[in-house]
Amino acid sequence: MHAYRSHTCGELRKSHVGETVKLSGWVHRKREHANALFIDLRDHYGISQVVVYPNAAFYEDAKRCPSESVITVTGELLARDDEAVNAEIPTGEVELRADEMIIESAAASLPLPVFGEQDYPEEIRLKHRYLDLRRETLHKNIIMRGQVINSLRRRMIDGGFTEFQTPILTASSPEGARDFLVPSRLNPGKFYALPQAPQQFKQLIMVAGFDRYFQIAPCFRDEDARADRSPGEFYQLDVEMSFVTQEDVFQAIEPVMAGVFEEFAEGRTVETPFPRIPYKESMEKYGSDKPDLRIPFELTDVSEFFTDEGKTGFGIFAKITNGGGKVIAIPAPQAAANQSRKFFDNMDKWAKKEMQMPGLGYARLTLDDDGNVKSQDPVLKNFAPEFLKELLDKMGLGAGDGIFFSAGKKDAAYKLAGAARGKVAADLDLIPEGIFKFCWVVDYPMYEWDEDNEKIEFSHNPFSMPQAPEGKTAMQVLEEADTVEKQLEIMAYQYDIVCNGVELSSGAIRNHKADVMYKAFDMAGYGPEVVDDKFAGMINAFKFGAPPHGGIAPGVDRICMLLAGTDTIRDVILFPMNGQAQDLMMNAPAEVDSKALRELSLRLDLPKE
Numbered sequence: 001m002h003a004y005r006s007h008t009c010g011e012l013r014k015s016h017v018g019e020t021v022k023l024s025g026w027v028h029r030k031r032e033h034a035n036a037l038f039i040d041l042r043d044h045y046g047i048s049q050v051v052v053y054p055n056a057a058f059y060e061d062a063k064r065c066p067s068e069s070v071i072t073v074t075g076e077l078l079a080r081d082d083e084a085v086n087a088e089i090p091t092g093e094v095e096l097r098a099d100e101m102i103i104e105s106a107a108a109s110l111p112l113p114v115f116g117e118q119d120y121p122e123e124i125r126l127k128h129r130y131l132d133l134r135r136e137t138l139h140k141n142i143i144m145r146g147q148v149i150n151s152l153r154r155r156m157i158d159g160g161f162t163e164f165q166t167p168i169l170t171a172s173s174p175e176g177a178r179d180f181l182v183p184s185r186l187n188p189g190k191f192y193a194l195p196q197a198p199q200q201f202k203q204l205i206m207v208a209g210f211d212r213y214f215q216i217a218p219c220f221r222d223e224d225a226r227a228d229r230s231p232g233e234f235y236q237l238d239v240e241m242s243f244v245t246q247e248d249v250f251q252a253i254e255p256v257m258a259g260v261f262e263e264f265a266e267g268r269t270v271e272t273p274f275p276r277i278p279y280k281e282s283m284e285k286y287g288s289d290k291p292d293l294r295i296p297f298e299l300t301d302v303s304e305f306f307t308d309e310g311k312t313g314f315g316i317f318a319k320i321t322n323g324g325g326k327v328i329a330i331p332a333p334q335a336a337a338n339q340s341r342k343f344f345d346n347m348d349k350w351a352k353k354e355m356q357m358p359g360l361g362y363a364r365l366t367l368d369d370d371g372n373v374k375s376q377d378p379v380l381k382n383f384a385p386e387f388l389k390e391l392l393d394k395m396g397l398g399a400g401d402g403i404f405f406s407a408g409k410k411d412a413a414y415k416l417a418g419a420a421r422g423k424v425a426a427d428l429d430l431i432p433e434g435i436f437k438f439c440w441v442v443d444y445p446m447y448e449w450d451e452d453n454e455k456i457e458f459s460h461n462p463f464s465m466p467q468a469p470e471g472k473t474a475m476q477v478l479e480e481a482d483t484v485e486k487q488l489e490i491m492a493y494q495y496d497i498v499c500n501g502v503e504l505s506s507g508a509i510r511n512h513k514a515d516v517m518y519k520a521f522d523m524a525g526y527g528p529e530v531v532d533d534k535f536a537g538m539i540n541a542f543k544f545g546a547p548p549h550g551g552i553a554p555g556v557d558r559i560c561m562l563l564a565g566t567d568t569i570r571d572v573i574l575f576p577m578n579g580q581a582q583d584l585m586m587n588a589p590a591e592v593d594s595k596a597l598r599e600l601s602l603r604l605d606l607p608k609e
Contacts, residue, residue, distance in 0.1 A: 004072055010046020012091045017079045021096055023048055024072040024104065026134065027065055029115045037062055041073065041096075044139075049086070049095040050075075058101045068107040068114055068134070075099040127584040129575055141572045144264060145560045149216055151263055152237050152556070155256045161212040161239070166201035168194060168218070171537075178222035180232075188601035194220035197553060199463065200538045202240040203510055206549040207541045213240045216556065224579075227568045228502060228558055231581035234569075236505075240551035246493050246509050249550050250274075250440060257497060257504070257554065261436050264563045274438040274497070282441050287328070287418020289444075292501030293437040295425040297331040299417050302405075305391050313382025317361070320407045327407045328417040331395060332424050335402035336364035343427070344377075347404060350423065357416045361405035365397060373399050422501065436499055436562070443467070444494040447487050447524065456487055458524055463538075464492040464508035466520065474511070478519045487523055497554060499562055507552025514542040 004024040012021065025043035032038075037059065039050040050073050052062045065071065075097045086092030111127075112120045114134045125132045132138055153163070172179045172193040179193040195201075197219050205213045217238040225231040237256075241249060254274055261270045275293075282289050285298040306317035306327050317327050335343060344362045351360040363375040372385055373392060380388060380403075392398060404424065406417035425431050446466050448459035466474045467490070481487040493509035511517050517539060521531050531539050560572035570576040577583050597603065 001074075008045035009041050009043040009048040010090060012048050012077060012094050012096070014079060014093045016077050017094060019077050020074065021077045022072065022074040023050070023096060024070065026114075027067050027069045027071060027107075029067065030063075030065075032063065038095075039071075039073075039098075041071070042134075046091060047089055048091045049080075050098050051078075051095050052098045052101070056098060056101075058098075061103065062098070062101060065103060066107045066109070068110060068131070069103060070105040070107075072102045072104055073098045073100070122578065123584060126576065126578055129585050133574070138571060141560070141564045141566070142574055144564060145556075145572050148260060148264060148560055148563065149556060151260050152256065153214075153216065155259055156214040156237070156239070159212070159252055159256065161214040162210065163215055164205060164210070164213050165215060166195070166198040166205075166217065170195050170201075180220045180222050183600040183602055185600050196221050197236070198238050200535065202238060202551060203463070203512075203538055203549065204541055206240055206242045207538075207544075207546045211242045213551075214238060217553070222581075225577070225581070228561065230557060230569055230573060231577050231579070235556040236553040237556060238551070238553045239507075240549060242547040242549045244509070244548070244550050246442070246495065246550065249507060249509070249552060250276075250495075253497070253507075253552055253554070257438065257559075260559065261499075261563065265436070268434045268436060270436045271438065274440050276440045276442050278443040279441055279445065280443070283414055283418075287414045287416075287421055288501075289441050289496065290498050290501055290503045291439065291441075292422060292425075292431070293439055294431050294435060294500060295421060296430060297333060297421070297425070299414070299421060300329045300331075300395050301326060302329045302391060302394070303327045305387070306407075311384065311387055314379055317379070317405070317407050324410075325408055326410045326413040327405055328413050329395060330360075330404040330406065330417050330420045330424055331397055332362075332402035332404060332428065333397075333430065334400050335424075335428060336366060337400035339402070339428075344402065344404075347420065347423070347427075351406075351416060351420065355416055355419060357406075357412070358408065360416070360420060361407065363403045363405075365392070365399050365401050365403070367399045379403075379405055438497060438499045441496040441498055442494075443491050444496075445488060446490040446492040446520070449484070449488060455525055456484060456523065460492065460494045461506065461508045462521065462524070463510050463517075464494045465511045466516070467491040467493055474513070474516050475519060478516065478523060481523070493550070495552070497552070502558055502562060504558050504562075505552050505554035507550065509548070509550035512542060512546040512548055514539055517542065 001022055006022045009023055009025045023041055025041040028040040028042035028047055030037060030039050037052040039052065040047050041050050052059055073096060077094055078097050080093055080095055110131065112124050112131055114131060117135045117137060133142065169182060169192040177196055179196065182192040182194065184190045184192060198215065198217050202213055215238045217236055218233055219236055220233050223231060239253065241252065258270055258272050277291065279289055282291050284301065287299050303321045303326050306312055306314065307321050309315045309318035312318065321327060344364065347362065348359045351357045361379040363377045363380040365373050365375055368374045373388065375381060397403065404420055406413045406420060444460045446459065447456040450457040466477050468474045468477045477490060481490055495507050496503055497505040511520060518528050518531055557569040557572060561569045564572050575585065
């Protein structure tokens, strides 16, 4: 018999009764009865019940053995009595009578419990992550992550893609975040950068004549932590394809994404095909380019109803709209009928405190004595009945409903309205569970206005191909955009995949023409010397024949987060950092000794405390 086990703790069944069995695992929990000691023994595969009787020579050792100790037990497998069967676990019909027991490793006092999965401070959980990972939910999440990656890899290979590995030590490249820099010992004063993404390399793979590339790629960005973003590193399904249009990318990737989510849905539904929503429409309907399509209502621009103070009696909004601002309405279905005024006041306080905005106006809709819809709240109180009816008809609302109003400059008004849409839906319990609603957000603007520097800047991905109407080239579109207003109207072949309000991926059809790239960067204020310096490898390669190509990079961590039904990606990452980008378990980052610094030709100049 094997030194440690003949079976795993998850595979024993009634068909094994009567066999001599050896199990090894962790002491999950113990229950002492008058005539026996019961041990739930756990390994990677499951739990089996072990029974130790008082006549066993090791009975006292078993009683004293701490939880989470590792033991090996040998004995006969018995069928449980009918009243003792545990239907909650696959091995619940049998138990192992311990004839021999060896304590392989006794556990010290635990800093956090494994059995029961009680909520514990994050600092303790991250410092002792190996214990946290023994917990059932987290353990299953990590197993699921590995299975998801296997599924993605299998589906990509079946789709005709080939996996390649790109460099980890590379040159700094602006991708919208800070680089992690690595000093070069052999080249004093020079630094490598860890890749924020394999962007340039995957495009060069296409220039090199390969056709369909993918990689489960590690990416590194020195940025702050968020619930859906880990500080330091993350993984993405990096994809690039040659001789493709935007639609070709969609047709290749949508079945992969839908298939993975269907495979791990566990009773949840995946709606296909994914709708395509232009960026402008997404912002106007949902106040976000990451729309949660599960929410059963949209935003409405009601600015036209507040341009005449004499008709509305609400001068605050009239002043905003007459100054070029917007008033965006957020429905709150049946909130007036089912919620107190406190609900509405709390939304206003949330806007001021959490969103750092002036606040949210609101109106509760009721019926007057004549059966007409009215509101006693200031925003709509002085509306003429026919004027109020016109507004409510546009929104599809009536008595019992509520409305919130976000007012201000266009971008700020939509930003608050989009966030309020999500909060109203969540607070009113209007977001259905058990469904994944995807969409493609398309037609992003190539440029946006930088208020701080008073210039245009790339809005998304600087390597994207500008859109050109039939009969025109991308270069003609750029050359004809001779004013800022025209430049801000240029669309790019850029797209995102969004699921349930979470952005899973950005992608684009690439700008593969050197002259067009020079022109696109020039319009954003970057001369040819900048392009030649920062993107030398790619721009030079484009001068030797580059195919039209495009790609995308869905985030593995976020995919797993949605499938696991958790709100944070730390629940699907083996060894995550904390919010300060620290690995509490390995004590990283850490100081290094002066000898190591000298070898790297570095001297510290730390900020004064």
